[in-house]
Amino acid sequence: MGPHYLTKLFKPSSIAVFGASERPESVGGNAFQNLLKAGFKGDIYPINPKHDRVQNQVCYPNIESVPEIPDLAVIATPAKSIPAIIQACGERGVANAVILSSGFEDKAGKVLQQKMTSIARNYGMRLIGPNCLGILRPEIGLNATFSKNQAIPGNLALVSQSGAICTAVLDWAEANGVGFSQVISTGDAADIDFGEILDFLALDPQTKNILLYIEGIANSRQFMSGLKAAARMKPVVLLKSGRMPEGSKAAVSHTGALVGGDEVFSAAIERSGAVRAQSIAQLFAAAKSLSHNIQIKSNRLAILTNGGGPGVMATDRAAELGVKMPEISESSMQKLNVFLPAHWSHGNPVDILGDATAERYVQALDVLQNDEQFDGTLILLTPQAMSDPSGIAQAIIDYSKAANIAKPIFTAWLGESLVSEARERFSKAKIPTFRTPESAVEAFSFISTYHQNQALLMQSPAPADQCCKQSDVSGARAIIETVLSEHRSILSSTETRAIMHAFGVPITPAIEVNSPSQAMVAAESLGFPVSLKINSPDLTHKSDVGGVKLNLSTVQEVRSEYSKMVKRIQAEQPQATIHGVTVEPMFKRPHVRELLIGVMRDPVFGPAITFGSGGTSVEVINDNAVALPPLNEFLAQKMIKQTKVSKMLKAFRGLPEVDHAAIVSVLLRISDMVAQLPEIIELDINPLFADENGVMAVDARITVQAPPVNHKPYQHMAIHPYPSELIKSLETHSGLAITLRPIRPEDAELELDFVHNLSERSRYLRFMNSLQTLSPQMLSRFTQIDYDREMAFIATTEDKNGKNIEIGVTRYTTNPDGKSCEMAVVVRDDYQHQGVASALLASLIQHAKSKGLQIMMGEVLAENGSMIELVKQHNFTVKNMADDSTVVEIELNLNKA
Structure with missing residues (x-):
């Protein structure tokens, strides 16, 4: 297997710097100075037609005069000059460029950017930027940025769309002794984006862990593919700021109201095996832990503290993050009782009291590290009058070096001046140390969550049910094409039911009628009791406008309610088109639970499936789980378990357990439906009744839209389904x-x-x-x-x-x-x-x-x-x-x- 095609971009042996100057305050001058200071292990060629020498180095007027073809061009010149520079570099054979320059933000800038990328594409050039901080590779002395910070070599890679976040992380890392294998600021990502960068980092032997800061995703398929490849091989923690454009703003269904862009993004990250941070502080916490290459098999945490308050704070955060805090084993309890004061906490957190000495800390730590109940220990200290923060820290460091314990140790010495020396000692000893108990718990959670996600990825789903009815994809597509040819976007009740039947989703029958007499005939044909539902493409939530009438037992009731319903809604909703009503049989079983299964189209990641509580109050209850298709049985089961309603699916208060497999089957069939039918933009099954005898959809709604011309199979999905x-x-x-x-x-x-x-x-x-x-x-x-x-x-x-x-x-x-x-x-x-x-x-x-x-x-x-x-x-x-x-x-x- 040869080197990655981006190797010479991120690990160049020679660099040309366009815009290099004597002015260190300029972008080009600063970038050139950084390369010299960092000790780049290759040749550097400053290019500036106004100078013969720059910062005591021979300067060249253009790329043609450079004595060799450099691997990389770093460009820091005005935006309008860059297309010509890219043209010249392409003609000379330069394969890669990092464009630091800004000026591509407005309409004219976008035209320039398009021209620049088009020229680069003609020559097979690859671009980072524009409007980026640059790239670093400390192991080869590469600092092609205009940051004021240098970076030390390490195993942590940082990729960020924001140059400001890059500088903040670099500044923090310098103070905390955290090193990097690679730092990449993508900027506007006119060419290379996260997907290809993650491809490179997944195979980069110097990179052991990856941090991402994301503001938006351009190519979801490439992003997911690269992220899954990287996360399968090494820990990936990411932070996303801002919410992606929410599909719910334009949505008219329950699903659209429930599911926003951020939920879909979280579902995508979970599917990839990566871990998501929620704040820059959490990103720093993850970076500190990842830089020490810590591995945690599970998420069972022991807390050792000399103060009850910090222990409670850590416990609260652990509970919020789902970190387990088991009770101390009986044998460990007996060992602790031997040397701890009588009033110690006798539980987890292990509060060894404010007068705890270094010896007491180390003795208690040794017991916890040897207790099979725990996967790691968090040690807290508050600087009290009788404590020695530095001495205790050194004793813990000495113990960690001498003890043959694989479990990680996290520390949080609270305070500032009295504990700063202890923190420095921990940092030098490569023991993660934090300023707050919460940050330490978050760091533990990130690493344990990553390894749990990897365990989930290793699960082998059960064989597919070979007895499943084959989907009639061509029949369903013909129905949708007819709807689109009539310039409609919302399927009628009978059309929706036909699509459901085509994919084997159980659903009650419905008959569309447009007169009281037709309603009576339909009701008699279906059998009483029946329900009437208003039939209008403009009224999504029928019950909100009084468009649902249940449990009608005679033809007289049907005739009367039809007339009253249609007349009232026509008066109250004059803008709505009324096609009459649908007559449906009442689905009556004593043990049903109401569920919702839906689909919405995220503008970045495509179809997203949601499952949760159903009925008329779904937006109020807001109990739902979101996942990206394609689903398999394992993923469907996982979705169900994430919801509160999953507890109601079990036997309780005299109700038997529902047919769980039937719910999973519907989720899989809906997943297949949205994979095969790119025309589906929104779908609601609400309610889906579930009981011990199976499931039945009582109401459903589908919204469609014509796919783009030349749509390739599964192009609408972020994850390629089974072909x-x-x-x-x-x-x-x-x-x-x-x-x-x-x-x-x-x-x-x-x-x-x-x-x-x-x-x-x-x-x-x-x-x-x-x-x-x-x-x-x-x-x-x-x-x-x-x-x-x-x-x-x-x-x-x-x-x-x-x-x-x-x-x-x-x-x-x-x-x-x-x-x-x-x-x-x-x-x-x-x-x-x-x-x-x-x-x-x-x-x-x-x-x-x-x-x-x-x-x-x-x-x-x-x-x-x-x-x-x-x-x-x-x-x-x-x-x-x-x-x-x-x-x-x-x-x-x-x-x-």
Whole structure:
């Protein structure tokens, strides 16, 4: 695997600085001075036609006169000059530029920016900025910023849209001894944005942890793809300021009123495996912990304090963040009783009283660190008359060095002048130290939450229910296209029900009528009791305008209520178009709970699904969970558990537990619906009745909008769903019937069985080692793939017992250069030489071409003659590796395949 295509941008060996000057107060002068001060380990070329020398360095009039082609251009000249500079750099072969200059904010500036990026694109140049602080890479002495701060080397990467936040973090880090692997200010992000930067940082060996400051997302798919790749490999903590434009402002449904942009953003972050901070103070707390590479298996915290008040403050914050504070084990309680005063707290927090000595602190800490109930310890100190803050700190530092304890220690010495020396000692010893108990608890929470999120990502969802009714996507789309052709955006009640039926969502029938006599016939046909609901595209919440009448038991009641309802609403809502009413059977069961399932279209992340309490008071109760599709069973279950109404779904007060699986099924069907139908902008199922016998939607509403011209499948979604359109059945040349399809998370068990059934030699030839089985991490990596950047096709067939089994798999992963991919293929021993491998490889090649990749490559053991013969049949070139005769390199030019 070669270097990432952004490596020379963020790790250049030579730099040209446009706008370098003798004036350190200027942006260009400051940036050039910073490069000199930081000790950049490469060549620096100041460019300024007005000077022969700048800051005692030879200065060049233009890029053409520079003796070599620099890896990076740092530009700090007026905005109007930059398109010409980019043109000159492109012609010279400069591949990357960081544009510090501002002046692109107004209408004329936007035109300049468009011109600049267009020129860069023509030459394949990549740009950071404009209007950014710059970039830093301390390990190579790179400080291409106009900040007043330098940075020390470390393992923490910072990416920020705000230059001001960058300078604040750098200033804080300098005072706290926190080092960085990379600092990147994206500015206006005319070209490179978070997604590509996260791609680079995910593979950067110097970066162990990542901090993000975000104001807005331009490309949600790329952002999510990059964030998931990074968070799967290393902790990512982010802070987002401001709320994204709220879809609820234009929404007319319950869902739109409930779900705003910020909730969707939080759902996206949770889905990615990253952790979200809520304030700059929390970001600093996370940075301090991440800089020490702390790992926490779970979130059980012990608190050790010499004062009750700080302990209570820490406990309150822990409760708010969901941090667990278990009781002390009986054995630990007995050990503490031996040396602690009689009046210690006898619980967690462990209050060892105001006269606590260094010896008492260390003895208590040792007990807590060895207690299996806890995953970490927070130590608090208030500087009381009898305490020695510095001495106690040093004793804790000495203990942490001597004790062979893997659990992290967090500290918070409260105060200022009396504790400043202790804080310095902790910082030098790489023990996280904070000014407040709350900040320390937040830091513990961030790290533990990250590791919990990773555990969630490793979960293998249960196999999909093979008995589910197949969705009638084409039928549903035909209905929606008819609605759009009639220039309507809101589906009628019967059209909505048809869409629900097409995707297998249970819903009560409804008959649209426009006269009292039709209403009577409909009611008699459906059977009493029935309900009447006003039928108007302009009246979303029917009950708010008196447009719902329930439990009508006779045709006389139906006739009377129809006339009264229509007449009253026409008088009170003269602007509304009234099409009559819908007649629906009353759904009466004694144990139902009212739920809501909805969909809204976020302007950045696309469709978002919500689940929660239903009924007429949903906005008041505001009990809902939000998630991005596509959902699987595990994610649907998780959504339900996040709500308060989930407790009401269990048995209580004589009510039986509801059919939980039926609710999950509806969530999955709605997820499938919004993935397959990009026209759906809003959807409400309210209420969805649930009881022990299943679920039934009683009312639903769908709003649609025509997708953009040339809309690609799933383009409207931030996360690429399972590409079911790639499933195909075929017969190999040997007559074997197989199904080729992309792998999915639910295939975890199939994949395990497949590897288990490979012979030892086949496992060796595939993995180049004596692998016996797949670890949970490997299983997750193989089955939970990002369909945007990789693909894995499996071949399945039925064995002699009629069981569906996996008999072969092939996959490619896009390389960091974004142009090539690495492939592999393996077939079960008892199904080899039957055309399975060839069919798999052909599908893989075709998909890689469709994604615009240019080269497919791989490494094969020289003794694997069957594989070498296979790839030759598919026009791969094969050559021996210069440094290893046991391995050959294979390569296919996809443009010619």
